[in-house]
Structure formats: structure tokens, C-alpha cells
Amino acid sequence: MITVLTRSIAEAAEFIRSGGIVAFPTETVYGLGADVFNADAVAKIFEAKKRPADNPLIAHVSERGQIDMLARDVSVDANRLIEAFFPGPLTLVVPKTSRVPMIATAGLETIGVRMPSAKLAREFLKACGTPVAAPSANLSGRPSPTTWQAVLEDLDGRIDCILQGEATDHGLESTVVDCTVTPPAILRLGSLSIEALRSVVPEIGIHRQDAAIAPRSPGLRYKHYAPNARVVLVDSPSEIGADTGSAYIGLTEPVGEFAETMVCGSVEDYAHTVFAFFRKCDKAGIDTIYCQMVSESGIGAALMDRLRRAASH
Ligand code: TXA
Ligand code: MG
Numbered sequence: 601m602i603t604v605l606t607r608s609i610a611e612a613a614e615f616i617r618s619g620g621i622v623a624f625p626t627e628t629v630y631g632l633g634a635d636v637f638n639a640d641a642v643a644k645i646f647e648a649k650k651r652p653a654d655n656p657l658i659a660h661v662s663e664r665g666q667i668d669m670l671a672r673d674v675s676v677d678a679n680r681l682i683e684a685f686f687p688g689p690l691t692l693v694v695p696k697t698s699r700v701p702m703i704a705t706a707g708l709e710t711i712g713v714r715m716p717s718a719k720l721a722r723e724f725l726k727a728c729g730t731p732v733a734a735p736s737a738n739l740s741g742r743p744s745p746t747t748w749q750a751v752l753e754d755l756d757g758r759i760d761c762i763l764q765g766e767a768t769d770h771g772l773e774s775t776v777v778d779c780t781v782t783p784p785a786i787l788r789l790g791s792l793s794i795e796a797l798r799s800v801v802p803e804i805g806i807h808r809q810d811a812a813i814a815p816r817s818p819g820l821r822y823k824h825y826a827p828n829a830r831v832v833l834v835d836s837p838s839e840i841g842a843d844t845g846s847a848y849i850g851l852t853e854p855v856g857e858f859a860e861t862m863v864c865g866s867v868e869d870y871a872h873t874v875f876a877f878f879r880k881c882d883k884a885g886i887d888t889i890y891c892q893m894v895s896e897s898g899i900g901a902a903l904m905d906r907l908r909r910a911a912s913h
Contacts, residue, residue, distance in 0.1 A: 603752070604761040609720070612763040613727035621645055623737040623751045624724050625765035626716040628689045628773050628791050629744035629875070630751050631660065631734030632759060636670070639701040642733050646703075648758040651740045656705045657733040658691050658712040658774070662725035670711055670731055672697050677801050678779035684800045687717035689774040689791035704733045710780055720765045736773060743825050743875035743910075746771050750879055771872035772902050778807060789902040791871075827878035829889045831911040840890050847881045849874060850892025859886055867894050871903045878910070 606612055615622045619641045621634045632649060634641035636659045646653055659670050664686070667674070671694040674682075678692050696711035705711050716722065725732055736744040739754040748764045755762075775790035775797065783803035786794065797804050829847070834840055837848055842856025849862040851870065862877050864870035874891075881889050891907050894900045 601757055601760065603756050603759055605748070605752070605764055606761060607764050609724050609727050609763065612761050613724060613729075615760045616641075616728040616730070616732060620760035621648060622761040622763060623745075623748070623755065623759060624721060624734075624763040625718060625748070625768055626660075626721040627718040627769045628716075629746055629768055629771070630737040630748065631658075631721075631732075632737035632751075632755070633660065633728075633732040633734040635728070636700060636704050636731045636733040639703050642701060642704045645733065645735065648755060649735065649738070649740050651735060653703075654706045655735075656708050656710075656712065657735050658714050658776075659700070659704065659731045659733050660721070660725055661713065661715050661731045662722055662728075663715075666731050667713055668697075670697060670700055670713055671695065675779050675782070675784075677782070677784050680800050681777065681779070681784070681797070685792060685796070687715040687722065689717070689770055690714065690797075691774045691776045691790075693776065693778045693780060693787065695780060710778075712776060714774055718765075718769065720763070724763055741826065743827060743878045744773055746872070746876050750876065753879070767872075767876070769872070770899075771875060772899065772906060775902070777804065789905045791899065791902065793898045794901060795898065825875070825878075825906045826910045826913040827889060828882045829878075829886045831889050831891060831907070831913075833893050833907055833911050834890050835893055837890070837892060845886065846888040846890060847877075847884075847886045848890045848892075849877050850890075851894065852892060858890075860884060867898065867900045867903060870894065871899045874903065874906065 621644045691712040691714040737751045745751045746768045770791040775792040776788035785805045785807040837854035847860035848858045
């Protein structure tokens with residue numbers, strides 16, 4: 601299959617309407633989309649990404665009215681979160697309608713719903729005329745793509761089209777909140793902070809994964825967000841002797857030379873760059889990436905979550 605690269609929203613949306621799969625930018629990471637109501641198209645996403653069939657997809661909407669096509673019995677708290685944070689980097693897990701094919705939710709009776717805020721994403725979704733199921737547009741297990749070039753690296757020849765936009769704003773995925781339980785519980789930390797969520801629903805909890813029970817967010821079971829290189833977390837770069845086979849990313853300037861060095865101006869910057877940096881290190885054949893830890897407030901909590909996952913593989 602030839603992967604078409606385009607900046608035309610109309611051209612990219614036409615692939616979705618005719619049952620194809622298209623990568624497109626959102627404010628978090630690039631997604632790989634298909635018409636959520638077309639089971640054959642959704643199946644192509646799993647194949648292209650080599651994604652395990654038991655990992656459900658998020659449905660992306662362009663307007664509030666589309667939520668009713670996907671979800672039923674939306675709770676009061678879920679409605680509050682929609683009111684406060686849609687469009688934005690938040691995914692709400694709610695009971696699904698029978699119209700949503702089981703393949704999209706990996707057999708679950710719930711569905712993740714998200715309304716992206718990025719202008720290109722919104723215009724693209726509007727042109728598709730249907731909610732779009734979309735996981736991150738990487739090969740399963742690789743870091744999420746924050747540029748169209750990263751999508752191409754993983755999925756060239758495996759998908760119909762890439763809608764080319766800028767590098768994504770946040771660089772980490774959306775925050776996933778389970779609204780089928782009371783109080784709602786965060787299943788995956790992400791670009792919308794816990795502090796922001798709790799300003800609207802103060803009692804929101806964090807779902808701690810227990811290996812003994814089936815995970816609520818099946819995706820978290822899999823290797824995720826990880827480069828090929830070994831990832832080592834450090835408090836400060838002064839702990840590491842510089843060496844030319846290794847790389848460093850953090851907030852503090854290191855002493856000495858690394859093969860690749862990225863000093864970030866803020867935690868937001870760090871979150872924005874980390875996945876692209878991992879990919880760059882893999883291309884350069886780096887064997888160890890030292891990552892400076894950050895304090896776990898705001899986006900720092902999600903960044904530390906991704907760094908820990910990357911370091912545990
Ligand atoms: O920012 C994002 O969320 C990006 C952009 C493209 O929107 N998408 C994304 O999708 O990161 P994905 O598939 O890579 O991650 C979705 C996560 C997975 O961990 C999945 O298991 C979980 O959300 N999830 C999706 N639907 C769910 C459901 N019904 N119940 C529980 N967890 C769900
Ligand atoms: Mg993903």
C-alpha cells in the first residue's frame with residue numbers, strides 16, 4: 601500500500617469516508633483514525649499497528665452532539681468534565697451504545713470518548729462526518745508519535761494517508777478517566793493534570809493497577825512508550841559520568857559530553873520533547889538514555905509515569 605502524505609483536510613477525510621485509515625495530528629500526539637462505525641476499517645487499525653485485539657480504542661468527536669451516538673447513561677460527573685474540559689486532552693470512559701462495533705472497544709461495554717482541541721484535528725474530524733476511532737499512530741510498543749515524520753517512520757506502507765501538521769503541542773497522551781465508577785478514577789495520567797480535574801470533581805481518584813485483577817485500562821498492561829535503548833532515571837546529571845555512547849535528557853545542564861543531549865527549559869518542554877528524543881536516540885543507536893526525574897505536579901505526574909514505564913522495560 602502507498603501511504604499518501606497530504607496537507608489537505610478534504611483529501612485525508614475522504615480516505616476515512618471510504619473505509620481507510622488515516623494518521624492525523626491532535627494536541628497530544630498523532631492518532632491513527634478510522635470511522636468508528638465501520639468494523640472493517642477499525643480492524644485495519646489493529647493490523648497496521650500490530651495492536652493486541654484486547655486493547656480498546658478512543659473515539660474522537662468534533663462536536664457534543666456526536667457523543668450521544670457513542671455513549672449512553674453519561675453520569676453527572678462525566679457531564680461536568682465534558683463541560684469543563686471538552687475540547688481538550690481528556691478521554692472519558694462511559695457506557696457505549698450498541699451502534700459502536702465491539703472491535704472498537706475490544707469487547708468492552710464501555711467506550712473512551714475524546715474531543716481534541718487542536719484546530720487541524722477538529723476540522724479533520726468535522727470533514728470526516730463521523731466519530732473517528734484512533735489510538736496513537738505508532739507501532740504497538742513504540743513511543744507515541746509527536747510529528748508526522750515519526751508516524752511515517754513506523755507506519756509507511758501500512759496506512760492509507762498521513763494528514764501532515766505541526767509537531768503536537770503537549771507531546772504526551774490524553775488523561776483517561778473512568779466515569780463508570782463513583783467517584784470517577786484516572787486510568788492513565790496524561791496531558792490534563794490531576795489538579796485541573798480535581799478543580800471540577802474534587803473526589804476523583806487514581807486507579808492503581810493490580811496485577812491480580814483484569815486491568816480496567818487494558819493498554820496499560822503492554823510495553824509502552826519505550827525506546828529500544830535502556831532508560832535510566834536519575835535525580836541529577838551529576839550522578840552520571842558522561843559517556844559518548846549514552847544520551848541525557850532533563851532540566852539541568854549535564855557536565856561533559858553525551859552522544860545526544862537535550863536540556864529542557866521547563867517540565868512542559870520536557871513532556872513535549874521526550875518521545876521525539878527517544879526516537880532520535882534509537883536512530884542514533886544509543887544504548888542508554890539517562891532521564892532526569894521531575895517533581896510530580898501538573899504535567900510532571902504524567903511525564904514521570906511515562907519515564908517509569910520506559911525505564912521498566
Ligand atoms: O491523546 C490520546 O489519547 C491519543 C490521541 C490520538 O487521542 N490516543 C491514545 O490512544 O493515546 P491509545 O490507544 O494509544 O491509548 C488509549 C488508552 C489505552 O491505554 C486504552 O487501553 C485505554 O486508553 N482505553 C481506551 N478505551 C478504554 C475503555 N473503554 N476502557 C478502559 N480503557 C480504555
Ligand atoms: Mg498508544
